[in-house]
Amino acid sequence: MTDFDRTRSLFHLPQGVIYLDGNSLGPLPIAAKERVARLLADEWGKLLIRGWNEAGWMTMPRRIGDRIGSLIGAEQGSVVMGDTLSIKVYQALASALELVPDRRVILTDSGNFPSDLYIAQGLIGSLAGGHTLHVVEPEEVDAALDESVAVLMLTEVDYRTGRLHDMSALTQKAHSVGAVTLWDLAHSAGALPVDLAGAKADFAVGCTYKYLNGGPGAPAFVYVSPRHADRVRPALSGWLGHDAPFAFDLDYRPGPGIERMRVGTPPVIALAALDAALDAWNGVDMQALRRQSIALCDLFVGEVEKRCPMLALGSPRDGTKRGSQISFLHDEGYAIMQALVARGVIGDFRAPNAIRFGFTPLYIGEKDVHAAVDILADIMQNRLWDTAKYRQKALVT
């Protein structure tokens, strides 16, 4: 039994706030605050440069990579931390393309996050090798997988709708036509069970500030299947991915396995916050988390549809076909979300018309869902969103 009352007590949740945006930025774990304070005072403050060895700073990217690996079904020693997700997409995609040198097509879908598409476009430009990015609708991916495809690059859970791809089936299909796969787990890691090894995924990447609660700008992770890890060539060949960084050789020689996906100096303070945040997962059964996530999402959908008929469901109705978030569509979505935030119900807005709510069983329960729907129903039924101040767009939506 997973005790979600216990996990909830591990987070700092401000009074008067119902936080339904953990799919964008997880809340502050109390342990992270303490861990960072200790790191600053005792490690950076007292050890100074000795911290790299004595406090284990240099091995954090691998050690924490393994902790995340256990949440996403990765083999031990196949995940490493560092940089941002966009950079990890670049690195993994470049390495994946090199494994299939005779093909030129990167297949993706229109539900992918724009940064992943932009990174692919930039890489194609740098390679100048005639690669193309083929973008199809999410339902068309399976049919578009043919022997021209070098890399199938998908985000498992659609950031806008929550639609979930079948990682195992699509990976199998990709392999059957000789393509390799790159899965973005930004909205999967910590949101639902993932089995990278079982699915025989080739590459995967993800961020840690969403469902993993690592904090704003927390470092990303990259997974390379042990089948490939000793033969991929990292396009970002920095010194900490070198076989012997402190030999200071003039020529690059990749480190063993996943080590080679490291680039430069690790963000130690951010990694410490993430390391402490991951403690919340001790004793959490991912299957129990999934059941609770589906139950919370189903409850929200049912209540909103009953009380707010002017909102259209923008997510799959079948809980097993979506991640841990729900979107509703409305032309005035931006103003509606601002009105919600003003009342303490925090979700977010994704253009053109989606209001998005994340359901995170670690700290959100049924009571929160009912309280959030009460406020949403009041706002919708009384048109409380219909005021100029809620239409003013902020920099981050």
Ligand SMILES: *Cc1c(COP(=O)(O)O)cnc(C)c1O
């Ligand atoms: C959140 C998200 C990103 C963000 O990338 P950063 O480099 O961390 O800003 C990229 N891709 C997907 C699929 C995401 O959901």
